[in-house]
Amino acid sequence: MPAESHEQHPIVGPDHQLPAPLPPSPGSKLVRVVVWIVLLLIFAVGFYLVLRHHDDSSTSAAPKRGAGGGAVALTTATAQKGNIGVYLEAIGTVTPVYTASITSQVTGPVVAVRFKEGQTVRKGDPLIEIDPRPFEATLMQAQGVLERDQATLAQATMDLNRYRDAWSRNAIPKQTLDDQEKIVLQDAGTVKNDEGIVKFDQIQVGYCHIRAPIAGRVGLRLVDPGNVVQASGTTTLAVITQIQPITVIFTVPEDNLGQIQPRLRQQAKLPVEAFDRAALKQIATGTLLTLDNQIDTTTGTVKARASFENKDSSLFPNEFVNARLLVNTLQGATLIPTSAIQHNGAASFVYVLQNDTAHMRSVKPGVIEGETTQVTGINPGDVVANSSFDKLQDKTKVSVSNKPISAAATAGSSAP
Numbered sequence: 001m002p003a004e005s006h007e008q009h010p011i012v013g014p015d016h017q018l019p020a021p022l023p024p025s026p027g028s029k030l031v032r033v034v035v036w037i038v039l040l041l042i043f044a045v046g047f048y049l050v051l052r053h054h055d056d057s058s059t060s061a062a063p064k065r066g067a068g069g070g071a072v073a074l075t076t077a078t079a080q081k082g083n084i085g086v087y088l089e090a091i092g093t094v095t096p097v098y099t100a101s102i103t104s105q106v107t108g109p110v111v112a113v114r115f116k117e118g119q120t121v122r123k124g125d126p127l128i129e130i131d132p133r134p135f136e137a138t139l140m141q142a143q144g145v146l147e148r149d150q151a152t153l154a155q156a157t158m159d160l161n162r163y164r165d166a167w168s169r170n171a172i173p174k175q176t177l178d179d180q181e182k183i184v185l186q187d188a189g190t191v192k193n194d195e196g197i198v199k200f201d202q203i204q205v206g207y208c209h210i211r212a213p214i215a216g217r218v219g220l221r222l223v224d225p226g227n228v229v230q231a232s233g234t235t236t237l238a239v240i241t242q243i244q245p246i247t248v249i250f251t252v253p254e255d256n257l258g259q260i261q262p263r264l265r266q267q268a269k270l271p272v273e274a275f276d277r278a279a280l281k282q283i284a285t286g287t288l289l290t291l292d293n294q295i296d297t298t299t300g301t302v303k304a305r306a307s308f309e310n311k312d313s314s315l316f317p318n319e320f321v322n323a324r325l326l327v328n329t330l331q332g333a334t335l336i337p338t339s340a341i342q343h344n345g346a347a348s349f350v351y352v353l354q355n356d357t358a359h360m361r362s363v364k365p366g367v368i369e370g371e372t373t374q375v376t377g378i379n380p381g382d383v384v385a386n387s388s389f390d391k392l393q394d395k396t397k398v399s400v401s402n403k404p405i406s407a408a409a410t411a412g413s414s415a416p
Helices: 026-061 133-168 174-207 254-265
Strands: 072-074 076-078 080-096 099-103 108-113 126-130 209-211 216-218 236-241 246-253 271-275 282-291 301-308 320-337 342-344 347-354 357-369 372-376 383-385 396-400
Touching (some): 080 301, 246 254, 246 320, 254 282, 271 301, 301 320, 320 357
Parallel strands (some): 072 396
Antiparallel strands (some): 080 246, 080 320, 099 236, 108 126, 126 209, 246 301, 271 282, 271 320, 282 301, 320 372, 342 347, 347 357, 347 383, 357 372, 357 396
């Protein structure tokens, strides 16, 4: 058989080691550096594109620029030269000039009530009748005593005249004449006392017929026929309140007395307006009458009273009102709508429009009357922005719109 050939393999023993790997070549290091540089560049470009996209989105969403960078549409107002009132506002209460609480001056049963609830009465109109018969009887007795004593006085006077004639003829002693003179004086005193009693009884009878002491409106009926009233005066029978004219009492700060007192000394008629509880509806217009004579030290205010004719009875006694006192009128002031004034903290400004461009202008607001404010810092005739403040900033291009701007666009904003 032919001999088999066997491949010979080297035998690795424990004392033999594998050969060490070859060191990397310089070309492979260069490739790695290039790869890292490319990765960093890709990352930087991607980060730049993301930031740019974010800036573009923020710029396109900014409210103070017009869409596509166009002009901002807005409405305008023109500063006017005019007069504006300086007002003091305060809380007031409607107070009648006169209020009469009717009570009984005599004791007796009520026989008649002559008025209707809520009726307007005149001074002297009958209100309530109390049974007068006991007082009329007492009056009749007093009158009888007076007549008797008057006759006694007349008789004593005739006797005195006779004694004087007799004494002139020395027919009687002087003492008799003197005694008669004193008797006449005593009788005269008795007659005067009787006259006083008759007068008192007549007044008592008059108290039985209660009449209105003032003109005004009667309140609710408090007694009925058949009720017995007392002369103590503790039971009120009726209440009359004067409605026309009527007054409003309100308070003003003591710091404003310097504005009011000089005008009152000049006898100026300062108008006072009364508004409802919400201060929205004007109820009546009157005139300031006077100030109180002292300041309330607890509140630092002084009371003032204003008079209102109240011909339509729009003011009701004890009604709560908001009073507005006109203390002065500024002549030739610069006036703009209050809505055109913007605020940034304590600073105030407006946007003055010139050549279709809004220019921020600082102003100082003054007196406010309704929706109009007096300002300094601009001139009459200047055109100011009156809407779209959230889109405006200094030197923004604008276009005047004749269409009304939405309420959201007219809302004020702080400085950009």
